[in-house]
Amino acid sequence: MLRAAIALGWLAVVALDPAPASAWGYQGHRVVGSIADQLLKPAAKAQVQQILNDFDTHGIDLRKAAPWPDCVKSVVRHDDGKFHYEVDPDHIEFEVPCTPFNSTRERARIVDYAARNWSTCSYTPDGFERGCHNTFHFLDVAIQRSYVDRGLQGTNPHDLVAAIEAAIAVLQGKPIPPPFPFSIKDRKEALLLLAHFIGDLHQPLHVGSVYLDGNGRLVDPDVAHKVDPDTETNGGNAIEDSVAVPFQVINLHHEWDDIPTDLGDAATGELVDAAKSVPPSQGALESWPAAWATDTLLVAHDAFKGLVFKPAQPPAPAKWTVTYDNHIDYLQAADAIKRKQLAKGGARLAELLNTIWP
Ligand SMILES: [Zn+2]
Structure with a gap:
């Protein structure tokens, strides 16, 4: 559930290192995948096994x-236009979830995917060029809205919903919907x-966003028909x-990417049960x-x-600071929301695959 680390390591990243930050929050993704693994019916399970393993x-x-x-985020483009998979020596922990894909051919697949999806849109969130594929992970729909629809600010043809639709089409053997x-x-x-x-789609800050005026008050980008960069x-x-961790900068997005530590990185019985009760x-x-x-x-x-x-206020690295009515209450509420969302993500990933391969 990542998109996070850009601001987290902001000082170092901005000052020294234009390499994209990588795989935070892999635990949440593994939990969602693991729940789905347990809810797949035999036909879908066989397909998944066959497709993923060669x-x-x-x-x-x-x-x-x-x-x-998120492993794809370790691909960088050099000045000569060539793409390389580069392990960040300062963040070797990013590679932990990527080890199943570190054979020569799987690394080549990652680089090839990044290269093919790099320049199809322009994405420079922090002044550095990031590959377009980074945009496939999220939407930024204003929280004043109560539905997601194409045409709203924070949606675009290469956003998370469009990317999911494209991946579904390929699994169904259909052409990817234009444009x-x-x-x-x-x-x-x-x-x-x-x-x-599907995991990203269930992380609330990958879908909903706040738009602020210069003083930090909420503005409505769909009424203004524009977004102030x-x-x-x-x-x-x-x-x-x-507030979260004294002397350490944590951004709000990253705080939501982290999952309760007791969940580890696989489905628990509690979450599988919760997933089974997600309505179809x-x-x-x-x-x-x-x-x-x-x-x-x-x-x-x-x-x-x-x-x-x-x-x-300078020297704070981020643009904004957030304060809470009651931080402990907020974190407790967030914990409960995350468990529910992980269960929904796992249930729906399985539902989708069980429907594609009945
Ligand atoms: Zn993601």
Whole structure:
């Protein structure tokens, strides 16, 4: 559930190192994948097993697959235009969930995917060029909205919902819906993406966002028909929570990427039970990604409830600071929301695959 670390390591990243930050929050993705693994019916399970495992990868299930699109964030483009997978020596922990994919051929797959999806849009959230594929992980719909719809600020043709729709199409053997030129070369790539993006779709700060004026008051970008880049919160990545851990900068997005530590990085019985009681999705499969995004947007209303934003004072690295009515209460509420969202993510990933392969 990442998109996080950009602001977390802000000082070092901005001053010295234009390399993209990588895999935070892989535990959440593994939990979602692991729940889905347990809820797959035999036909879907066989397909998943067959697609994810070939001459290079063995024993890959949805749990192991789910962090893959964050591993792609270790790909950088050099000045000569060539792409390379680079392990960040300061953050070797980013590689932990990527080890199932460190064979020569799997690394080449990661680099090839990043290269094919690098320049299809421009994405420079912190002044450095990031590959377009980074945008596939999120939407930034204003929390004043109660539904997700194309055309709202914070949506675009290469956002999370569009990326999920593209991956589903590939798994179904259908053409990727236009207009955006996603490049997903085969069913393995599509499934690696889907296992991750369904997790992202259930992280409230990957879907709902606050838009602020210069003083930190909420503004409505859909009424103004514009977004001020100077005050953008980047899905909470530009909002610093200095209360959470004294002397350490944690941004609000990252705080939501972290999952309760007792969950570890696999499904617990509690979460599998919760997943089994998630109501089935209504309507045609094609309508599910947007409907799930709407559901998460409503959860994001709660994630932002009671928060007050102020411009950060130098030398604070982020643009904004956040204060809470009661920080302990907020963290407790967040803990409960996260458990529910992880269960929903796992249930819906399984539901989707069970529907594609009945
Ligand atoms: Zn992600």
